[in-house]
Amino acid sequence: MVVKKVGILGATGTVGQRFITLLDEHPEFEIAVLGASARSSGKKYEDAARWKQSKAMPEKVAKMIVSECDPKLFSECSIVFSGLDAEFAGEIEKNFRAANIPVLSNAKNYRRDPVVPLIVPTVNTEHFDVVKKQQEQLGLQRGFIVTNSNCSTAGVVVPLKAMQDAFGPIEKVTVTTMQAISGAGYPGVSSLDILDNVVPFIGGEEEKIEWEVRKILGSTNEDLSGFKLTDTVVSAQCNRVPVLDGHTSCVAVKFAGKAPSVEEIKKALVNYRCEANKLGCFSAPKQPIHVFDEKNPDRPQPRLDREAERGYAVSVGRIRPDSIFDIKFVSLVHNTVLGAAGAGILNAEVAVKKGLI
Ligand SMILES: NC(=O)C1=CN([C@@H]2O[C@H](COP(=O)(O)OP(=O)(O)OC[C@H]3O[C@@H](n4cnc5c(N)ncnc54)[C@H](OP(=O)(O)O)[C@@H]3O)[C@@H](O)[C@H]2O)C=CC1
Numbered sequence: 001m002v003v004k005k006v007g008i009l010g011a012t013g014t015v016g017q018r019f020i021t022l023l024d025e026h027p028e029f030e031i032a033v034l035g036a037s038a039r040s041s042g043k044k045y046e047d048a049a050r051w052k053q054s055k056a057m058p059e060k061v062a063k064m065i066v067s068e069c070d071p072k073l074f075s076e077c078s079i080v081f082s083g084l085d086a087e088f089a090g091e092i093e094k095n096f097r098a099a100n101i102p103v104l105s106n107a108k109n110y111r112r113d114p115v116v117p118l119i120v121p122t123v124n125t126e127h128f129d130v131v132k133k134q135q136e137q138l139g140l141q142r143g144f145i146v147t148n149s150n151c152s153t154a155g156v157v158v159p160l161k162a163m164q165d166a167f168g169p170i171e172k173v174t175v176t177t178m179q180a181i182s183g184a185g186y187p188g189v190s191s192l193d194i195l196d197n198v199v200p201f202i203g204g205e206e207e208k209i210e211w212e213v214r215k216i217l218g219s220t221n222e223d224l225s226g227f228k229l230t231d232t233v234v235s236a237q238c239n240r241v242p243v244l245d246g247h248t249s250c251v252a253v254k255f256a257g258k259a260p261s262v263e264e265i266k267k268a269l270v271n272y273r274c275e276a277n278k279l280g281c282f283s284a285p286k287q288p289i290h291v292f293d294e295k296n297p298d299r300p301q302p303r304l305d306r307e308a309e310r311g312y313a314v315s316v317g318r319i320r321p322d323s324i325f326d327i328k329f330v331s332l333v334h335n336t337v338l339g340a341a342g343a344g345i346l347n348a349e350v351a352v353k354k355g356l357i
Pocket residue numbers: 009010011012013014015016035036037038039040041048069082083084085086088089106107108149150151182183184185186335336339340
């Protein structure tokens with residue numbers, strides 16, 4: 001296997017640190033360059049980053065000198081992963097793409113771009129087919145931007161995809177989230193705001209979930225020139241809760257056609273497999289959705305279940321009939337793994353298998 005050199009933009013942040021822990025010991029990708037702001041560039045990584053991971057900082061990374069986010073300094077990299085602050089990601093990621101370096105981004109900036117795939121790697125990797133159109137429009141041989149989703153979107157869209165595949169179009173969905181503080185980066189939410197408390201507002205989050213679900217569950221146009229969104233109506237309410245990692249969502253679903261039974265839904269979720277499984281990707285969860293039945297009525301829980309399949313699987317429980325919609329359930333995703341860095345890495349593994357990198 002040829003090991004590819006990779007760069008990380010925003011390497012000092014919450015998502016950047018998660019990239020480092022997931023890429024340490026990755027068999028296909030080797031960290032070659034770390035990028036961050038002018039505050040960090042020129043410093044050793046161990047002096048620039050305020051390391052907040054429970055796993056120790058890899059020794060090799062600790063001694064690396066942080067670079068500015070200038071594509072010329074990343075020319076040895078086959079891929080860059082971006083965990084950049086969205087205020088700066090737009091311009092920087094565009095520069096890397098223009099320099100023919102593929103960018104796998106966590107930032108929100110390009111998610112709505114008509115030729116940029118928005119991919120949750122256990123859901124809609126067929127959307128990679130639109131990369132060619134993006135490259136054609138910009139006259140690029142290798143460069144492209146592919147984004148992964150908002151972290152809460154990721155936890156919702158995996159079970160919805162399994163249901164849509166098995167039972168047809170979904171008419172409407174309500175989502176109420178309980179989101180971990182790591183989602184707000186570092187230093188993020190102040191302890192005086194979040195301890196002994198719930199904050200019922202996360203700026204822009206509800207709008208992102210309501211729109212992103214429809215692009216991810218949608219299809220590519222027949223000529224692969226872009227995407228067709230689903231007609232699903234999504235209503236989201238988002239809350240910040242005093243949990244470190246792991247976003248929980250309470251979801252209710254109404255199908256366009258006949259409602260399946262709870263048993264049928266459980267079976268569809270347990271049996272769900274994605275393209276990353278079929279391609280044999282290293283980070284793909286063996287079972288993308290872990291299902292809790294009545295024997296575990298109080299699961300999933302973030303502290304107990306966020307590490308399912310190293311954070312790449314979504315856990316679903318409390319599947320039951322709903323008196324207004326058809327069914328309701330609780331879903332849990334690791335917000336910095338499948339909801340962020342892990343999604344970028346598994347997307348890159350799929351892109352390599354598809355010959356795009
Ligand atoms: N946390 C999560 O669960 C999720 C986050 N995201 C998205 O991922 C991105 C990163 O989030 P998060 O890690 O939480 O954020 P952080 O605030 O923890 O980290 C931001 C990173 O961006 C770098 N940066 C800031 N300004 C610049 C600049 N001008 N030039 C170059 N680099 C810069 C910082 O470097 P320095 O240390 O030098 O300031 C740091 O490495 C965001 O776009 C976020 O919306 C997406 C999904 C989930």
